[in-house]
Amino acid sequence: MEMSEPPPYGEGADVLERVRTMMQWTPQGRALGMEVIRIENAKVWGRAPYKPELVGDPETGVIAGGVITTFLDQLCGMAAVLAMREPAIVATIDLRIDYMRPAEPGRDILAEAHCYKIGRNVAFVRAIAYEDAPENAIAHATAAFMVNPNAARRFGANLGDKNSGGKQR
Amino acid sequence: MSEPQDRLAAALARIPYARFLGVRAESMGDELTLILPYSEHLVGNPLLPALHGGVVGALMELTAITQLAITNNSERFPKTIDIGVEFLRSGRPVETYSRARVVKIGRRIANVQAEAWQSQRDEPIATLHGHFLLDEEEG
Numbered sequence: 086m087e088m089s090e091p092p093p094y095g096e097g098a099d100v101l102e103r104v105r106t107m108m109q110w111t112p113q114g115r116a117l118g119m120e121v122i123r124i125e126n127a128k129v130w131g132r133a134p135y136k137p138e139l140v141g142d143p144e145t146g147v148i149a150g151g152v153i154t155t156f157l158d159q160l161c162g163m164a165a166v167l168a169m170r171e172p173a174i175v176a177t178i179d180l181r182i183d184y185m186r187p188a189e190p191g192r193d194i195l196a197e198a199h200c201y202k203i204g205r206n207v208a209f210v211r212a213i214a215y216e217d218a219p220e221n222a223i224a225h226a227t228a229a230f231m232v233n234p235n236a237a238r239r240f241g242a243n244l245g246d247k248n249s250g251g252k253q254r
Numbered sequence: 255m256s257e258p259q260d261r262l263a264a265a266l267a268r269i270p271y272a273r274f275l276g277v278r279a280e281s282m283g284d285e286l287t288l289i290l291p292y293s294e295h296l297v298g299n300p301l302l303p304a305l306h307g308g309v310v311g312a313l314m315e316l317t318a319i320t321q322l323a324i325t326n327n328s329e330r331f332p333k334t335i336d337i338g339v340e341f342l343r344s345g346r347p348v349e350t351y352s353r354a355r356v357v358k359i360g361r362r363i364a365n366v367q368a369e370a371w372q373s374q375r376d377e378p379i380a381t382l383h384g385h386f387l388l389d390e391e392e393g
Contacts, residue, residue: 113306116274116295140270142331149271150334151312158308159298174299177307181338235302243302243346 094172100124101141103203109161119156127168127200129158132254134193146190154182157212157226160198165208168200176234183225192216194223205240206232259324265331266320275309278317279283284324288317290350305345307380313352314333314339314368314382321354322386330389335363337384345379348372354382361390363387 094100105121106129108114117139123130132155133148141149158180171215187229188194197219198212212226213219259281266272266279266288275296280287290296290313298306319331325331355369368382 110300111306112295112300112307114298138270138274143268143270145383149269149312150337151275151308154311154315154337154339155306155308158306158311162347177339177341179338179340180307180311181336183336183348184334187333219370238302240301241303243304243344 087098094167100167104129104167107163107201109158110121114159115156117152117155119159121163122195124167127164127203128197129160129163129167129198130197131156131163131194132193135191140190142187146201147187147188148190148194150182150184153184153188153214153224156194156249157182157196157198158228160196161210161212161226161228162230164198164200164212165203165232167230168203168208173233174235175230175232178207178229180226180228185222185224188214188223189216198226202227203232204243208232211246258327258329259286262286262320262323265323265329266316267377269316271312272316275312275316277313279320281324286317286321286324286353288313288320288352292347292349292351299344302344303347305347305350307339307341307345308342309380310345310350310370310380311337311339311344313350314370314380315352315384317352318354318366318368318382318384319386321368322356322359322364325347326357326359326364326388328389332386332388335385335387337382341379342381343377343379345370346372350379351375359388361388 196214204211208230263279352370357365
């Protein structure tokens with residue numbers, strides 16, 4: 086019997102809840118208070134709330150660049166998962182961020198990420214961070230992800246001696 | 255103790271986000287090392303477990319801007335124009351170190367490279383290269 090291709094993961098009805106759970110599953114995601122607000126196909130929208138403890142410049146109150154790096158990395162990874170037919174873990178290969186301007190102090194940062202190409206091994210994603218509209222961006226990001234990087238690695242692989250999970254020399 | 259590196263290490267300690275990560279600085283002469291002790295809240299993948307890539311990127315960016323301020327003999331941290339982060343190995347749940355090298359300081363912008371590693375200096379877990387806007391008041 087001929088089967089039609091299953092739809093990408095991001096189109097399933099209960100996926101928004103699962104993606105929200107995925108965000109909470111990450112301790113650093115919880116620590117930053119990042120949340121998913123919307124999904125659509127291989128796109129995801131999220132929020133990183135303003136918190137005084139995340140400020141990078143005490144004189145201006147502007148949030149640290151590192152928070153935006155983590156937020157965009159996380160959201161890009163989620164867009165890659167949403168583009169898959171079967172959800173799998175992803176690992177960032179590289180991430181480039183261009184900062185157009187500082188974030189406005191005291192305001193939450195929003196972002197949208199779009200996985201515009203996914204193959205068996207690699208996913209390509211773009212993201213934009215802003216307060217109100219993507220046209221007035223704080224930062225643009227481009228990222229590449231390895232799909233299912235831990236296929237050969239057991240849970241807890243990083244807990245053993247230093248070469249237990251990685252490539253042996 | 256008013257060498258620029260000491261003043262900047264103190265300035266780094268006043269950054270709320272650096273405290274959120276738990277970063278501390280050590281300097282030997284004009285070379286800075288940032289040290290990020292392992293903490294559960296830094297984890298991205300709890301199964302392996304592995305540090306969040308964004309945290310490793312953030313550590314290297316903090317190293318880059320602090321080292322650049324030291325090298326440029328500036329009292330203020332430069333603004334980031336762009337960064338590129340390359341991930342080489344997953345960050346294990348142990349202490350992570352980072353150092354940066356200022357490749358070029360121009361009139362307005364600087365090019366900086368940074369590396370993060372764990373137990374072995376010659377096996378970096380990630381590298382960063384970035385461009386930073388120098389503080390114009392300092393000229």
